[in-house]
Amino acid sequence: MLDKVIRLALENRLIVVVASLLVLLVGTYITMKMPVDVLPDLTAPTVTIITEAHGMATEEVESVVTYPIESAVNGSSGVRRVRSYTVAGLSTVWVEFTWGTDIYKARQVVNEKLQSLAGVLPADAIPQLAPISSIMGEIMHVALVSDKHNTMELKETADFVIRKRLLAVPGVSQVSNIGGDTRQYQAELDPQRLQAFGVTVGQVITALKGANENFAAGVMKKTGQEYMIRGVGRVRTTADLEQVVVAARGGVPVLVRDVARVVIGPAFRYGDASANGKPGVVISIQKHPTANTLELTKRLEGKLAELQKSLPAGMKLETDIFRQSDFIERAIDNIKKVLTEGALLVIVILFLFLGNVRTTLISITAMPLSLLFAIFALRIFDISINTMTLGGMAIAIGVIVDDAIIDVENVFRRLQENRLKPESTRSPSRMVIFEASKEIRASIVNATMIILMVFMPLFFLTGVEGRLLRPLGISYMVSIGASLIVALTVTPALCSYLLPRAKCLEREEESAAVRWLQRLYRPMLNLAISRPKLVIAGSVVAFAWQ
Numbered sequence: 001m002l003d004k005v006i007r008l009a010l011e012n013r014l015i016v017v018v019a020s021l022l023v024l025l026v027g028t029y030i031t032m033k034m035p036v037d038v039l040p041d042l043t044a045p046t047v048t049i050i051t052e053a054h055g056m057a058t059e060e061v062e063s064v065v066t067y068p069i070e071s072a073v074n075g076s077s078g079v080r081r082v083r084s085y086t087v088a089g090l091s092t093v094w095v096e097f098t099w100g101t102d103i104y105k106a107r108q109v110v111n112e113k114l115q116s117l118a119g120v121l122p123a124d125a126i127p128q129l130a131p132i133s134s135i136m137g138e139i140m141h142v143a144l145v146s147d148k149h150n151t152m153e154l155k156e157t158a159d160f161v162i163r164k165r166l167l168a169v170p171g172v173s174q175v176s177n178i179g180g181d182t183r184q185y186q187a188e189l190d191p192q193r194l195q196a197f198g199v200t201v202g203q204v205i206t207a208l209k210g211a212n213e214n215f216a217a218g219v220m221k222k223t224g225q226e227y228m229i230r231g232v233g234r235v236r237t238t239a240d241l242e243q244v245v246v247a248a249r250g251g252v253p254v255l256v257r258d259v260a261r262v263v264i265g266p267a268f269r270y271g272d273a274s275a276n277g278k279p280g281v282v283i284s285i286q287k288h289p290t291a292n293t294l295e296l297t298k299r300l301e302g303k304l305a306e307l308q309k310s311l312p313a314g315m316k317l318e319t320d321i322f323r324q325s326d327f328i329e330r331a332i333d334n335i336k337k338v339l340t341e342g343a344l345l346v347i348v349i350l351f352l353f354l355g356n357v358r359t360t361l362i363s364i365t366a367m368p369l370s371l372l373f374a375i376f377a378l379r380i381f382d383i384s385i386n387t388m389t390l391g392g393m394a395i396a397i398g399v400i401v402d403d404a405i406i407d408v409e410n411v412f413r414r415l416q417e418n419r420l421k422p423e424s425t426r427s428p429s430r431m432v433i434f435e436a437s438k439e440i441r442a443s444i445v446n447a448t449m450i451i452l453m454v455f456m457p458l459f460f461l462t463g464v465e466g467r468l469l470r471p472l473g474i475s476y477m478v479s480i481g482a483s484l485i486v487a488l489t490v491t492p493a494l495c496s497y498l499l500p501r502a503k504c505l506e507r508e509e510e511s512a513a514v515r516w517l518q519r520l521y522r523p524m525l526n527l528a529i530s531r532p533k534l535v536i537a538g539s540v541v542a543f544a545w546q
Contacts, residue, residue, distance in 0.1 A: 002441055002445065002488060003438055003441070005488050005489065006434055006437045006438060006441070006488055006489075006492055007434060009488065009489040009490070009492050009493050010430050010433060010434055010492050010493065010496055013492075013493035013496050013497065016489055016490055016493040017490070017493055017494065017497070020365070020369060020490050023369060023372055023373075024368060024369070024372065027368075027372030027373075027375055027376065028372070030375060030376070030379055031372070031375050031385070034375065034378070034379065034384065034385045035290075035291075035292040035293070035294075035295075035384040035385070036292065036293065036294050036328055036332060036384060036385045036386070037136070037293055037328060037384045037385075037386045038136070038324070038327055038328050038331050038386060038387060039136065039386050039387060039388060039468065040383065040384065040386055040388055040389075040467055040468060040470075040471050041134055041136065041289055041384075041467070042136070042464055042467050042468060043134040043136070043137075043289070044080060044081075044096045044097060044098070044099055045096070045097040045098075045099070045100075045101040045102070045103045045106050046094055046095065046096050046097070046106075047094075047095045047097075047103075047106050047107050047110045047129060048092065048093070048094055048095075048129065048130035048133075049069055049073075049091075049092070049093040049094075049095065049110065049114070049127050049128070049129060049130070050090070050091070050092055050127070050128050050129075050130050051065050051066075051069065051090070051091040051092075051093075051121070051125050051126065051127040051128070052089060052090055052125065052126075053065050053089055053090070053091065053122060053124070053125040054089050054124065055089065056088070056089055056122075057088055058086055058087055058088050061086050061087070061088070061089065061090070061091050062086045062091075064121070064122060064125075065086075065091040065121060065122070065125050066084045066086045066091040066093060068117055068120050068121060069084075069091065069093050069114070069117065069121075069127060070082050070084055070093060072113045072114065072116055072117055073093070073095050073110055073113045073114075076095070076109050076110065076113055077109060078097045078098050078101050078106070078109070079095060079096070079097060079098075080096045080097055080098045081096040082094070082095055082096070083096070087270065088270070089270075090270075091125075095110055099462075099463075099466075099467070103132055103289075107129055107132075110129065111129065114127050130174065131173045131174040131286075132173055132288060132289065133173040133174055133286040133287070133288070133289065134287075134289040136324070137173060137286040137287050137288075137289065138284060138285070138286050138324070139285060139286065139287045139293050139296065139297060139300075139323070139324040139325065140284075140285040140297065140300060140319070140322065140323050140324065140325075141282055141283070141284055141285070141321045141322035141323075142162075142282070142283040142285065142304060142317055142318065142319050142321065143273075143275030143276075143280050143281070143282050143283070143317070143318040143321050144157065144158050144162065144280050144281045144282075144283065144315060144316070144317055144318075145275050145276075145278045145279075145280035145315075145316055145318060146280070146314045146315045146316065147278075147314060148313070148314030148315075149312065149314055149315060150181070151179070151180045151181045151266075151279055151280070151281070152180070152181040152182070152183050152266055153312075154180050154280055154281045154315070155177065155179075155180030155181055155182055155183070155281055156183060157311065157312070157315060158177045158180060158281040158283060159177055159182075161307070161310075161311075162175075162283060162307055162317075163175045163177060163283070165303060165307055166283070166285060166300070166303060169296070169299055169300060169303050170291075170299070171287055171288055171291030171292070171295075171296040171299070172285060172286070172287060172288070172291075172296070172300075173286045173287055173288045173289075173291075174285075174286040175283060175284070175285055175286070176283070176284045176286075177281050177282070177283055177284075178271060178273045178281065178282040178283075178284060179269075179271065179272050179273025179274070179279070179280065179281050179282055180269075180273070180280070180281040181266030181267070181269060182266065182267040182269065183264060183266070183267075184264070184265060184266065184267040185235060185238065185241055185262065185263075185264060186262070186263050186264070186265045187204065187208060187241065187256060187260040187261075187262050188260055188261045188262075188263060189201060189204065189259060189260045190259060190260060190261070193258060193259040193260075194259050197247070197249060197254045197258060197259055198247075198249065199246055199247050199254055199259055203246055203247055204246055204256065204259065204260065207244050207245065207246045207247075207256070208241065208244060208256070211233055211235070211241075211244040211245075212233065212234060212235045213233055213234065214230060214231060214232050214233055214234050215230065215231045215233070216228070216229070216230050216231075217229040217230055217231055238262040238263065238264060241256055241262045242255065242256050242257035242262050243255060243256070243257070244256045246258075246259065275318050275321060276318070282321070285300065293324055293325055293328055294325050294328060294329070297323060297324075297325040301319065304317055304319055331387050332385070332387070332390065335387055335390040335391065335394060336390070338394050339390065339393065339394050339397060342394060342397040342398060343364075343367060343397060346364065346367070346397065346398060346401055347360065347364055350363050350364060350401070350405065352511065352513040353511060353513055353514055358498045358499060359408050359409070359412055359499070361494075361498070362404065362408050362491060362494045362495060362498060362499075363401050363404045363405050363408050363491075364401065365404070365486070365490060365491070365494060366400055366401050366403070366404035366483050366486045366487065366490070366491065367397065367400055367401060369482065369486050369490065370396070370400040370479045370480075370482040370483040370486060371393050371396075371397075371400070371479055373478055373479065373481075373482035373485075374389075374392070374393055374396075374474075374475045374476075374478040374479040374482065376478075377474055377475070377478040378471070378474065378475060381474060383471045383474065386471065388468060388469070388471045388472040388475075389471045389472065389474070389475040390475075391472055391475075392471070392472040392473065392474070392475030392476035392479070393475050393476070393479055395472075395476055396475070396476045396479040396480055396483075399451065399480060399483070400479050400480060400482070400483035401483070402444075402447070402483070403444040403447075403448060403483050403484050403486070403487035403491075404483065404486060404487045404491045406440050406443065406444055406487075407436075407437055407440060407444065407487045407491045407492070407495075408491060408495060410436045410437070410439060410440045411432075411433050411436040411437065411491075411492070411495045411499065412495075412499060413436075414432050414433075414435065414436035414439075415429065415432055415433070415436075415495075415499055415500065418432045429496065429499075429500035430496055433492050433495050433496050433499075434492070437488070437491075437492045441488070444484065444487055445484065448480060448481070448483070448484045451480055452477050452480060452481060455473050455476055455477050458470060458472070458473035459473060
């Protein structure tokens with residue numbers, strides 16, 4: 001069957017060469033559009049449940065919120081692990097599912113389990129599912145600082161302006177603001193006045209809660225027109241709260257201002273943030289797992305530059321605190337450098353040993369074609385370009401030309417022998433190329449299969465190890481397999497175009513590098529042949545020593 005493949009490649013050499021050019025063009029375009037990341041996505045499908053329980057201590061939140069949620073989701077289908085983190089007033093539960101579980105199905109399963117907690121959790125503790133993100137989804141930290149504004153104003157701007165604008169950027173999963181003070185209306189009660197008016201703290205709290213709302217009062221029809229009637233009670237200023245009625249004594253209403261002083265102050269906060277020694281608000285931006293980190297970073301930079309122009313005078317967005325794209329670009333640049341240096345080294349070695357430009361050109365053609373086939377495979381398996389996939393290609397760079405070199409060298413030698421024959425006894429060039437390729441076909445196929453089998457165990461790894469190393473194995477094995485296909489098709493076709501009329505076929509001697517190595521190797525070879533027992537014994541001793 002492989003002989004037929006070689007024969008068809010030679011008979012349709014123009015189609016083979018044109019198809020190779022199309023692979024180069026399409027592969028280059030796909031490579032430019034591929035998502036780029038530092039590492040493969042190592043996050044198991046995870047659903048995050050966040051529950052706020054205001055006013056509760058850590059022990060209470062753990063016992064009445066976190067534990068019931070853990071118990072409810074623990075038995076869900078496909079759940080791999082359940083973890084939690086509880087602090088005062090906040091419960092966070094992570095539900096990890098087995099690898100390969102659809103994240104949307106996982107969220108549906110968790111959501112159904114949470115419905116069974118109705119009436120179990122405290123009335124004001126409502127569990128919510130956090131947006132979909134990944135363990136490496138935190139792509140940028142931005143700091144909002146100012147020399148003219150206090151942390152309360154910074155927090156308001158971050159919460160109600162910056163966060164909403166950033167969430168509108170496609171690919172952004174979640175925006176979290178850290179630090180700053182939350183503006184809060186505070187009623188500072190006077191115990192003596194409470195006692196004087198006979199009002200309790202509970203009555204004040206109930207009155208404040210009930211007064212801060214708008215309500216509808218129906219519709220009034222008049223002269224063919226309908227007028228909406230509503231009560232506007234939403235608090236806008238401290239004066240609005242001061243006018244709230246708490247109770248009545250002898251027909252006289254007791255207002256909040258009679259028993260308390262209403263001020264605007266910062267709410268109790270759990271943490272703080274600063275940037276370059278200045279107090280401020282740090283904005284953490286997380287991406288959706290399928291978003292391209294580099295493209296999303298560029299969109300965010302444009303949006304942040306636009307936001308900077310609309311911020312109040314004195315506020316500044318510092319965008320160079322943390323960017324995951326910086327690590328990605330540095331890592332990818334290092335791998336690209338290794339690939340480039342490896343390719344150049346292979347080209348130099350090929351030229352030194354093959355001795356002419358044409359055979360070198362045919363051999364190195366296998367490199368870009370094989371690597372682009374690996375890119376196609378990554379695209380099919382929905383794997384990003386990262387340090388592991390590029391690492392697999394870097395490891396393969398010195399191996400993918402082996403099959404082509406063996407084929408080209410044998411074809412060159414057979415064409416050289418054919419050229420040196422009398423013209424009447426020469427065989428057609430295509431026949432010589434076919435026979436030469438057929439002669440070494442079994443060798444390159446067996447060698448390639450052995451190399452592929454060595455990397456097969458990578459695909460049996462599970463967990464994080466499998467997620468980390470499997471992309472390396474895919475890129476390496478596809479590159480090596482593609483090099484075999486190229487050696488059986490593209491290499492014979494290019495040989496039939498470039499070698500039959502080459503003047504270098506008339507040269508009988510090997511290249512200078514090969515002749516120099518032969519002079520060094522001949523004495524050692526003669527010594528090994530003349531004393532085989534000594535060589536074998538030395539090998540056995542060296543093996544036993546190791």
